[in-house]
Amino acid sequence: MTFMALAPLLAVVAGALIVLLIEAFLKQKDHELPATVAVVSLFAAAFFTVRSWRLELGYFGGRLALDPLALLLMAVFVLIAAFVVLMSLKYASRQDINLGQLCGLLLLAVAGLMIMVSSTDWLVVFLGLEVLSVASYALTGLKRNDRASAEAAAKYFLMGSFAGAFFVFGLALIFGTSGNLDFAASLSQVASPYGLPVASAVGLGLILTAFFFKIAIVPFHMWAPDVYEGAPTPVTAFLTIAPKAAGLVVLFRVLVPVLGHSPSAVIIGPAVSVAAVLTMFVGNLAALRQKSVKRLLAYSAIAHSGYLLVAVVAGDGPSLVFYLIAYMFMNAGAFGVLVAMSGKGVEHTSFDDFAGLGRRKPWLAASLSVFLLSLAGFPPTAGFLAKFYVFSAAVREGHVLLAVAAVLASLVSVAYYLKIIVVMYMQDAETDVVVEQENPALYLVIFLCLFGTVQLGLWPGNLLLLIRQAFFVPF
């Protein structure tokens, strides 16, 4: 119980406040000072996160506990936030976005995410979720002159608020029946033949619904494509990765005890499996028909939620975290390339804009190809290994059919990921899209993502070691 447990969180929140303060006094909208401050505060948060490894810090009577899982996820959040800030530097001025606001909101969202993953208390998680949500609604609507962005923000806000209400109502039911706010304790009493008291079961169902909303699980995914497409591209990269990661980790913490021992697993297990299968297929099949690369990646993000849910069903933490980290690199990289493709006031995301990119921008096209092949799950990239671990965990736990469904869904995904590569390499350009040359920060991000994608596919040794330590699994 030391105050140091709050250090990463405080670093981020302090950064957010400073950024917003500076922003108010800056004359120039696209000044890079807020971004610098944001990166510094993220560095500080990273430092405190790494420092807390294995110290088992906690605060607020253990309500906020930095267990290894939470720390791993916090590192992911810090990294993706840093990527997003770096991606936005030039992008913000080109798209007329206020960089200071973007950085401030982003840091607040990270604070919410950190709260979410570092607690097993329903209320604290809700607090984190709301902090995250409010920040992400605003982030989505940052392109003030773009109607799609505004529409996305409104949609996200409405849907998100509903989900929040579901959460609170479910929480009330659970707290009402158990008198306890801790995940495990509140769901551990046995009353009916199916384990939980009816009210608790309904409450759990409502809470699951709320989380399924947040991580875009079919049939609660309707908002996702529009939001992901309408949001500024770096924000989309953030939204497809970070909230999903946090939501899945919370789901993991809630569901694994329920699925493992409780009799209610008979209902919840199949329900979650069906949701996973639906998500994979709906996401992938819908992506097949898209004409815009950004929207295609939005649907692919939904499909990946499905794969990740398989890891939750299998109850295998290490593979879940590994998948999340691999997904962060490959997805952030793919969106990074989309950012690189954006021009002044426009985003070039249609297939035609990508035609012949392999000739015009060989490096960009090659990077995007690697990310897409990784998303499709080709070895020797991170995406393959991630899928390998998740699906093999599912088979190990007896969900063979689920694994078969998952690989068939990946087969569908291969078709559309390769379609982009076809366009880039095997078709000739009709329009000549101007790609900004000078953007070192963005290229650094793309390079790091490329490095991560390849490194985690070939030698993920140390990361695997860390993850297995976090779950106390022998190597």
Add this chain to the structure above:
Amino acid sequence: MISNVPIISFVTFLPLAGAILLIFIRSESVKTVRAVALAAALLTFATSLALFFGFNGASGLPEFVERASWLGRGLDYHVGIDGISLFLVLLAAFLTPLALLSSWRAIDDRVKEFSFFMLLLETGMIGVFVSLNLFLFYVFWEAMLIPMYFLIGIWGGHRRIYATMKFVLFTMFGSLLMLVGIFVLYAAYHKATGIYSLALADLAAISLSPAFQTWLFLAFGLAFAIKIPLFPLHTWLPDAHVEAPTAGSVLLAAILLKMGAYGFVRLGIPLFPQAAATFAPALSILATIGIIYGGLMALVQKDMKSLVAYSSVSHMGLIMLAVFSLNFVATEGALYQMLNHGLSTGALFLCVGILYERTHTRLIKDYGGAAARMPVFAGLFLVTMLSSAGLPGLNGFVGEILCFFGIFAANKVLTALAVSTVILSAAYLLWLYKRVMHGPLKDPEDKRLRDLDGRELIILVPIIVLIVFMGLFPGTILRKMDASIARYIESFRNKPPVAMTLNVPGRPAQEATTVAELER
């Protein structure tokens, strides 16, 4: 024998090193790019010769074994070669430089990318053959798709995008189900022994319950059958072959198709012997249908490349029929025939490529009397065809006769049907030869039909030399295979009937862990 040098790793990753080196060369300097790629491929071949000469083969066990921990939990880097894989590695290392050389004129767009993908493909192909760990095998098996996808898709013909997508999706469909099979084996082995392992030797040592074997054999078998391709899963092959650039066709026919057959010999049959024995009759019938169907289809093709492609379906059918005969002679014949098919079909594609480079048409009716203008080419083309048709004295005869002996021991009716391949292949090949090379010159004014130049001679002559050598001295190669094949046959002959079962993992709560004991 050199024991400390990791020769296999060198052979496998030299092409990859060459490919990485290529990245740093400016794509404008085409000559340097070509030279570096060729040098990397030749160096790989030279290194692979060390495997040939160093290989002992008396024990039948994998030699040159390298094993290192990679991802932990049984996912190791574990490579080695035995008599079954040695020659396929050599074949891949031998044909890649020739394929690279053959495209010096045909490919003049994006040469750097082309050479890069060719070298990548070589690493993938060799990797599949040397892997002794199922995970590693799968990694190479899948990774190899990517370069082939680009090779067909970028440098292919008009319908290249359709062909390459079909190729990838077909192959992926099979291999993803195989991946689930791998998961199941991985989980079952762990459950039974408490150890994580995907080493082939470990997996072959446990006995699986018949039902379990059936499912897994189907999962693995589908992946291999698509790759071979076994009738009726062959539809991707003519498309891919016709659209691929010459170099791609050569490697596709010579090496990639062999992976399916190799997969059965290395994995499908040794790991699931009972299921293999159960399914062998059905698969043999499919293989026989493939032989006849492929031969008849080849007869009516108008395009030279698709003729050769269908002849591959036919020849691979014979190889599979021999593999499913499950006896020593047939297996040896099948392996020998795999090498023959690699050489002769590879050479046929090269010959078609040489004609195409001159006239830019592959339609048979556009040719006629080419022998008059290209006497040297005509001779080499003829030898290649006769090798493919199985003329005594050339390599094809040795392989076919071994196959037929073996198949005869297993099933006389199918042998009678399968022998038709000899007639059919002679018919479609010689008829092709007659229409293209003999007769009056189609267009006497056409000056484009030049005879072979030095580069093309360098490509074809080594293959022809090997074709003749393998026809006259098959012992050089067969004796290195003997022990490994004997071991392979013994491994599933002597596997006792299953005393204990290893079941599909069920839900952990209900299922009592079943026990399997290790044999040996």
